[in-house]
Amino acid sequence: MRSLGHQIVADFYHCDGSTLSDVDYVTDAMLEAARRANCTIVTQTFHHFSPYGVSGAVIVAESHLAIHTWPEYGYAAVDIFTCGDIIQPEEALNYLKEAFGAGQVSTMEMKRGQVDMMGVPAHELRVKPVLCA
């Protein structure tokens, strides 16, 4: 089943709460994760909530990485949505596990955008990042 995109949905438990509450640390970690996945960073936005938590997203040429953190529970919700064959989302995932000291991680992988639903012949299909080059 060919698809346009690939998404890793990851729940990080038992993380180091001090990393999850630091908006600069979270931002740097997400940008580094994007680079490790071979993504091209386009834009980003991160926000520090009071009293706890960081939310943010990195838009990459190949889709996005997003995170929401609950430092007080040692929990972070991470999404890594990518397109294209040269991208290595697992590298981003592994880097983030280390960066936040996740003691337990639950992941699910999904294909996004089934090509056979689009009425486009497979040989005519272009996926990002080719699309974005």
Place this chain on the structure above:
Amino acid sequence: MRSLGHQIVADFYHCDGSTLSDVDYVTDAMLEAARRANCTIVTQTFHHFSPYGVSGAVIVAESHLAIHTWPEYGYAAVDIFTCGDIIQPEEALNYLKEAFGAGQVSTMEMKRGQVDMMGVPAHELRVKPVLCA
């Protein structure tokens, strides 16, 4: 099974391509979707790719909404990640279906952040947006 967050992962097929290629239209639609879900908009970032496609995210107090569009295939990948009981993510989803003229929509709902994995007594748990107030 109590959880901190709720995520709708939606694939929109057979959309109106002209809406999907217009970064201003996509931005406005995503912001309006956030409002219809009763979310509090915190920040946003959207990008128009050349020659086709828009990617972007709206960070809300209750998590995020994200989109990636492939106008040439009439396809958009939409994520609606929310927390809290007063939020109505289905309202956002229904609004976006209309806004992009989606002919067919495939959705999946997920719970994010299982409370029983966090070692926190249920009565002590606080979910956004309470957390962010």
